[in-house]
Amino acid sequence: GCKPRIDQQVPLPVLGNVLGFNSKEPWITYMEWAKVIIYPFTQPIIVVNSEKVANDLLERRASNYSDRPQFNTTHLCVALLFGWGFTSIFFNYGNRWRLHRRLFQQAFRADAALTYRPVQLRKVHQLLANLLETPGESFDCLQMLSAAIIMEVTYRYDPAPRHDPLVMAVERTADILIKALRPEGAVVFSVFPFHVVRHIPPWFPGADFKRKANECQKLTVDVVETPFQYTKQSISSPTLKVFILAMLLYPDVQRKAQLEIDSVVGRDRLPDFNDRPPLPYIEAILRETLRWHAVGPLGVPHAITNVDHFEGYFTPKGAIVMANIWAMSHNEDKYSESAEFKPERFFTPDGKLNNDNVGFIFGFGRRICVGRHIADATVWAAIVSILAALNIEKAKDEQGIDVEVNTQWSTGVGT
Ligand code: HEM
Numbered sequence: 465g466c467k468p469r470i471d472q473q474v475p476l477p478v479l480g481n482v483l484g485f486n487s488k489e490p491w492i493t494y495m496e497w498a499k500v501i502i503y504p505f506t507q508p509i510i511v512v513n514s515e516k517v518a519n520d521l522l523e524r525r526a527s528n529y530s531d532r533p534q535f536n537t538t539h540l541c542v543a544l545l546f547g548w549g550f551t552s553i554f555f556n557y558g559n560r561w562r563l564h565r566r567l568f569q570q571a572f573r574a575d576a577a578l579t580y581r582p583v584q585l586r587k588v589h590q591l592l593a594n595l596l597e598t599p600g601e602s603f604d605c606l607q608m609l610s611a612a613i614i615m616e617v618t619y620r621y622d623p624a625p626r627h628d629p630l631v632m633a634v635e636r637t638a639d640i641l642i643k644a645l646r647p648e649g650a651v652v653f654s655v656f657p658f659h660v661v662r663h664i665p666p667w668f669p670g671a672d673f674k675r676k677a678n679e680c681q682k683l684t685v686d687v688v689e690t691p692f693q694y695t696k697q698s699i700s701s702p703t704l705k706v707f708i709l710a711m712l713l714y715p716d717v718q719r720k721a722q723l724e725i726d727s728v729v730g731r732d733r734l735p736d737f738n739d740r741p742p743l744p745y746i747e748a749i750l751r752e753t754l755r756w757h758a759v760g761p762l763g764v765p766h767a768i769t770n771v772d773h774f775e776g777y778f779t780p781k782g783a784i785v786m787a788n789i790w791a792m793s794h795n796e797d798k799y800s801e802s803a804e805f806k807p808e809r810f811f812t813p814d815g816k817l818n819n820d821n822v823g824f825i826f827g828f829g830r831r832i833c834v835g836r837h838i839a840d841a842t843v844w845a846a847i848v849s850i851l852a853a854l855n856i857e858k859a860k861d862e863q864g865i866d867v868e869v870n871t872q873w874s875t876g877v878g879t
Pocket residue numbers: 552553554565568572692693694696697698699700703759760763764765766825826827828829830831832833834835836838839840
């Protein structure tokens with residue numbers, strides 16, 4: 465578990481911490497450190513590895529832990545530099561955020577999300593047709609599913625089945641931004657003030673982030689009119705890519721799921737949302753997909769409004785708190801053999817689904833993901849429909865030998 469260790473007298477040396485990083489998968493380094501605090505010159509960052517501590521701080525003390533990092537800190541700098549100041553995800557905990565949040569809730573709360581089900585099913589059925597027509601481009605098809613749903617719901621805009629320019633621009637900006645938001649990316653903004661960073665020319669040695677920022681800013685001009693939820697919806701696509709990977713690597717799980725669908729739904733129609741309760745194994749596959757390779761391994765950072773004390777430690781005003789969702793989903797005490805894809809872990813010994821819906825995947829407290837109901841329904845509908853209609857198998861090369869699966873991408877949008 466992690467305890468915020470804020471009251472120690474001597475901050476840990478920044479470089480020491482940063483050099484020890486697994487920069488491709490920093491959440492794993494944080495998890496290994498177990499108790500973490502990074503002091504990049506100005507602002508402490510607390511990485512919480514424990515689900516219990518995250519609940520104690522971000523849920524139970526939500527009124528104090530619901531801000532986002534303040535002006536002159538990494539995230540606002542990133543938002544401004546990268547042209548993403550418009551998104552409510554970065555808003556400070558105040559009236560502007562409250563208004564946005566209320567509007568989001570009206571559109572996406574649990575009962576409102578039910579009204580999108582017909583669109584979700586229709587788009588999932590289009591996905592099946594796309595997958596059959598272009599099996600070699602299955603990831604592009606998955607990417608389009610989420611985009612197609614949110615664009616239809618919001619604008620009645622029907623993007624091209626593949627390579628839609630707007631969708632591609634959003635995917636690219638999200639990818640750049642998520643990388644920039646990691647704490648180790650924070651160091652550059654902590655060492656140099658924002659006005660200095662802003663004026664570093666893109667050709668300057670080591671200024672790769674600046675080139676990325678420029679690219680992101682340019683792309684963002686194309687997408688800035690598109691609501692933020694559209695980008696967030698695209699997170700459902702990586703989730704589906706993780707599902708495809710799991711089905712390739714665990715064919716027994718795939719067969720078991722297909723048997724369940726055949727016995728409940730039969731073979732002469734596609735499943736719909738009424739079939740959800742009697743398909744517990746599909747439910748377990750959905751949960752395991754969200755858990756196995758969380759697509760937002762470090763969530764979105766919170767910030768502390770006022771000084772606080774927690775279990776003997778002092779947490780300063782403005783400190784950044786990051787929930788290490790990766791560490792929580794790979795907590796061996798809760799999920800033994802956590803690297804394995806095992807839907808069975810979500811069943812009680814008497815064969816019933818347990819109560820663990822891996823809710824922490826969607827964050828904590830008042831900043832919890834507002835799109836979780838719609839995301840959950842989209843991913844469920846896609847998983848069950850793909851399993852009902854298709855077999856997921858490794859591609860074969862010219863000699864008819866299985867092409868090995870590249871698992872590198874599977875750690876999600878941010879890698
Ligand atoms: C599998 C898909 C998704 C995952 C795993 C996910 C995860 C997350 C996480 C971890 C956060 C940060 C929560 C926190 O600060 O504690 C978040 C915030 C947010 N999500 Fe999602 N999300 C997903 C899909 C969606 C969708 C489909 C939408 C919109 C329709 C959406 C809209 C948002 C918004 C607006 C926020 C910011 C909330 C705030 O700052 O008040 N997300 N999401």
